Amino acid sequence: MSRADFHQNNAERARAEAQRLLDQQAALGSRWLAWVATELYQLSPPEYTAMVRRELEQLNRAQQP
Template sequence: MSTWNLALRPAEERQAMEDEKARLFEFWQQNLDRAKGDAAKILAEKDRQKSKWKEWAHDQVAALSPPEYQAMVRREVER
């Protein structure tokens, strides 16, 4: 049995997966502008931090919470 074939999973498990996807999508919609703003602030420090920027930026992103928001900001910085 393939673990990726959702049709073969129990209905409760499929529903839980769909609920989590919906929660994460709503979180993304509500926080995207803020994440872009935080990423822009981190990127704005690149010239000032010079060679230490990468480590500094990593520390700034690591200090964010929850992990979902941290990942959003990390993706925006990496763009």
């Protein structure tokens, strides 16, 4: 499977996972960053983890005033 195919097949799932992680930020407060790191560490393959990380960064930036 090509990189483009992998991205296309997993983009929606990566966005949903990133949103799930971001949704926990208010509930976890200062523990959120460590929790997110643990959650990302458990994802695989690494290409998918990178996709989720990028989506999380984009969602987080969009929430900033």
